């Protein structure tokens with residue numbers, strides 16, 4: 001399952017391919033949408049925005065194509081007169097004179113107007129999207145102080161898309177590690193310094209993951225390990241997927257637990273269980 005940073009990279013690629021040029025082709029696999037495709041010809045994609053794992057393409061006439069990739073959805077790009085070789089089923093094609101952006105195998109595609117964007121159930125539920133909203137750590141810390149989040153354990157809260165949209169399973173472990181927090185801790189138990197540490201860890205790791213294509217470990221350490229011949233899977237994360245291996249900072253073996261039904265990794269020294 002792609003997490004927020006992966007979707008944000010996809011959004012940038014879609015924008016690079018087809019934004020700000022008149023659409024010469026708009027094609028939907030679903031007949032109820034295809035009936036409306038003609039009206040979108042010669043409109044332009046003016047913005048491509050993520051909301052967690054959803055992608056919103058804003059068109060110049062005010063309409064919005066909403067897609068949610070679920071597990072298998074995949075965007076591919078090509079020259080407008082060609083189609084990539086793939087066994088996948090095409091669901092949506094947007095082409096300008098220069099380029100096509102093609103969505104395959106997605107489960108959800110909707111065509112909505114600005115009014116429906118405001119009342120869309122998924123969009124109403126979605127929490128703060130750190131990437132698309134471009135908020136700074138101080139604004140994230142404000143969001144963390146919302147009373148409705150205060151009493152839930154961080155290990156659960158961080159997977160809830162109404163909290164920080166786009167945080168998935170690897171980011172949950174990595175953010176908690178960088179902030180030095182145990183998954184059983186709750187926001188109400190944290191002092192201002194720890195709230196700030198959590199906000200800045202979320203900000204830093206989401207953006208780092210966008211820039212590196214999913215590597216959350218320190219840039220300097222990553223470069224050194226790469227030069228020493230380490231494989232990407234071994235240097236990619238601080239703790240995620242590293243059960244039994246030594247913490248990069250303190251040499252303690254990383255432990256694996258199940259929290260909210262999914263695997264979570266942490267360093268027992270950096271993220272101790274809080275005193276009762």
Ligand SMILES: [Zn+2]
Pocket residue numbers: 247248249250251252267268269270
């Ligand atoms: Zn450690």
